[in-house]
Amino acid sequence: MTAASIPSARRALVVDDERALATLVGTYLERDGFEVHLAFDGEEGVRAARAVDPDVVILDLGLPALDGVEVCRQIRTFSDCYVVMLTARAEEVDMLIGLSVGADDYITKPFSPRELMARVRAMLRRPRRKDSEDGDGVAPLVFGSLRIDTVGREVHLDGEPVPLTRTEFDVLAALAGRPNAVFSRRALIEKVWGDNWVGDEHLVDVHILHVRQKLGDSAETQRFVRTVRGVGYRMGQVT
Numbered sequence: 001m002t003a004a005s006i007p008s009a010r011r012a013l014v015v016d017d018e019r020a021l022a023t024l025v026g027t028y029l030e031r032d033g034f035e036v037h038l039a040f041d042g043e044e045g046v047r048a049a050r051a052v053d054p055d056v057v058i059l060d061l062g063l064p065a066l067d068g069v070e071v072c073r074q075i076r077t078f079s080d081c082y083v084v085m086l087t088a089r090a091e092e093v094d095m096l097i098g099l100s101v102g103a104d105d106y107i108t109k110p111f112s113p114r115e116l117m118a119r120v121r122a123m124l125r126r127p128r129r130k131d132s133e134d135g136d137g138v139a140p141l142v143f144g145s146l147r148i149d150t151v152g153r154e155v156h157l158d159g160e161p162v163p164l165t166r167t168e169f170d171v172l173a174a175l176a177g178r179p180n181a182v183f184s185r186r187a188l189i190e191k192v193w194g195d196n197w198v199g200d201e202h203l204v205d206v207h208i209l210h211v212r213q214k215l216g217d218s219a220e221t222q223r224f225v226r227t228v229r230g231v232g233y234r235m236g237q238v239t
Helices: 019-031 042-052 068-075 092-100 113-124 166-176 185-193 203-214
Strands: 011-015 035-039 056-060 082-087 105-108 141-143 146-149 154-157 225-228 232-235
Touching: 011 019, 011 042, 019 035, 019 113, 035 042, 042 056, 042 068, 056 068, 056 113, 068 082, 068 092, 082 092, 082 113, 092 105, 092 203, 105 113, 113 185, 146 166, 166 185, 166 203, 166 232, 185 203, 185 232, 203 225
Parallel strands: 011 035, 011 056, 056 082, 082 105
Antiparallel strands: 141 146, 146 154, 225 232
């Protein structure tokens, strides 16, 4: 299933062993102007991601043999595409496992294809590094040894690059863009995922956890990302 007649189309890869569901999701993506590729098992999904270089991957967690977590882990070694994890189980552990290997969002089955499309559109409205405008004269944000280049979408700690996913970067940049302002979960959702996002707002906590881990930070030390109990999160004092 492709849309070769639209050379500038965004590329989407759907990986799900439920062929009927994969085809349905692919149909909605095509209607929205995407060039769509389908894969029906994990190994095929990884190969397709390498060949296609998709902008977004819709990935089932419960794939046979090579499951969605491992597929996502492998894709993250060569691609910064957005990943939406599909799961038939709503337990928090599934969300934590999926997001811990670099998924940007998750949605539980059964779901509305329209809701899925709304989330995909919201993610793709965020800039990629190659799509960023010329930022000459825009100074990086500096928090002690942490340097955040919002134009180049790069983060360095003690001079070393920090490999954040796109969503992790967007969460950090949102906090860093307003030093000392406190963001509630809902405020961060609206800033990063968009006003129309619907889902579990604890998704924010998972991404904050991963950002802290990659910065050598924690809920105890709060060196860079601080928790304001009962309210939300903020960055430390800019230097």
